[in-house]
Amino acid sequence: MAVYTQVGAEDMATFLDLYGVGPLISAKGIAEGVENSNYLVDSQGGRFILTLYEKRVDQRDLPFFISLIDHLADKGNPVPRILPDLSGQHVQTLCGKPACLIQFLNGISVSRPTSRQAFAAGQALARMHSAAADFSGGPPNPLTLNGWRQLADRLGSRLDSISPGLTDEVADELGYLSANWPDHLPQSVIHADLFPDNVLMTGENVSGIIDFYFACRDITAYDFAVTHGAWCFSNDGSTYLPALAAAMAKGYQDVRPFSIAEQQALPVLARGAALRFMLTRSLDWLETPADALVARKDPLAYRRRLSFFRTATSDSILGR
Ligand SMILES: Nc1ncnc2c1ncn2[C@@H]1O[C@H](COP(=O)(O)OP(=O)(O)OP(=O)(O)O)[C@@H](O)[C@H]1O
Ligand SMILES: N[C@@H](CCO)C(=O)O
Numbered sequence: 001m002a003v004y005t006q007v008g009a010e011d012m013a014t015f016l017d018l019y020g021v022g023p024l025i026s027a028k029g030i031a032e033g034v035e036n037s038n039y040l041v042d043s044q045g046g047r048f049i050l051t052l053y054e055k056r057v058d059q060r061d062l063p064f065f066i067s068l069i070d071h072l073a074d075k076g077n078p079v080p081r082i083l084p085d086l087s088g089q090h091v092q093t094l095c096g097k098p099a100c101l102i103q104f105l106n107g108i109s110v111s112r113p114t115s116r117q118a119f120a121a122g123q124a125l126a127r128m129h130s131a132a133a134d135f136s137g138g139p140p141n142p143l144t145l146n147g148w149r150q151l152a153d154r155l156g157s158r159l160d161s162i163s164p165g166l167t168d169e170v171a172d173e174l175g176y177l178s179a180n181w182p183d184h185l186p187q188s189v190i191h192a193d194l195f196p197d198n199v200l201m202t203g204e205n206v207s208g209i210i211d212f213y214f215a216c217r218d219i220t221a222y223d224f225a226v227t228h229g230a231w232c233f234s235n236d237g238s239t240y241l242p243a244l245a246a247a248m249a250k251g252y253q254d255v256r257p258f259s260i261a262e263q264q265a266l267p268v269l270a271r272g273a274a275l276r277f278m279l280t281r282s283l284d285w286l287e288t289p290a291d292a293l294v295a296r297k298d299p300l301a302y303r304r305r306l307s308f309f310r311t312a313t314s315d316s317i318l319g320r
Contacts, residue, residue, distance in 0.1 A: 021045025
């Protein structure tokens with residue numbers, strides 16, 4: 001459930017007037033999502049998503065997200081623009097929270113992707129990377145080596161309460177990644193969280209890429225590793241799905257072929273991506289209050305992926 005802030009009809013109508021898209025017809029809270037409050041809004045002027053930014057998104061980062069999304073949309077990527085109001089302003093304050101009106105995109109997110117959907121997601125990711133190549137700026141990824149070390153320090157031996165031995169395993173993995181993390185691969189702005197729930201699909205086509213709130217500048221191929229890890233396993237991480245991996249890699253490389261160096265780095269990038277989600281999920285697991293409305297995601301689903309990637313080759317990651 002993700003409606004932390006209840007917006008009354010009068011406030012919503014006043015908000016829509018700023019954009020000249022009233023009057024309001026209906027507004028429904030959207031249950032999916034974890035970080036922000038989202039409403040599906042129908043008005044005389046069309047259908048929109050209203051997002052109120054709760055804790056995690058820093059209002060100071062919104063101009064970056066807005067210009068990145070505009071840049072990608074200008075180049076034909078299916079990303080939802082954050083709309084300007086009649087005076088050109090993109091961010092309002094609603095019920096005391098920063099709030100934006102966002103273009104609505106059709107489609108649903110799939111929970112068990114098919115190979116064709118994985119192909120389409122790979123293609124959409126590569127198109128986004130190609131389009132982002134001439135986008136300058138963007139903050140460095142806070143969730144890479146240094147960020148992982150800080151998370152591991154914060155979690156400390158509490159990791160063992162999730163699963164015995166996890167503290168040592170994380171320390172060993174950080175040692176490996178510190179020694180082997182590539183520093184010579186092409187970088188660009190990346191999505192950094194392209195899970196199936198952040199891709200809207202109509203049939204086998206990608207109709208929307210949403211949730212750019214982890215976007216940052218980092219190794220371009222790392223974004224493929226994040227996406228591959230999220231799409232190409234059973235949800236609990238126990239089963240690798242090589243047919244999906246082959247399809248995703250083909251879709252990606254039809255648009256943006258990997259260099260030899262990128263291909264060789266895939267196993268270490270995949271290990272880093274798996275550790276990233278294991279650590280952030282562990283933190284949520286241990287620090288989300290028991291009565292919170294959000295469902296915690298299983299960190300061990302990423303421990304299983306990590307264990308797969310420890311012996312994976314570039315070929316196996318590419319589904320060969
Ligand atoms: N532009 C859009 N067009 C259509 N539907 C959207 C759009 N943006 C969000 N949604 C719907 O709202 C749901 C929640 O959005 P989102 O995933 O961005 O939630 P969040 O809480 O902001 O982020 P997170 O998933 O990181 O918790 C999505 O699953 C999708 O169904
Ligand atoms: N997509 C992430 C949550 C946001 O980082 C996960 O499934 O752990």
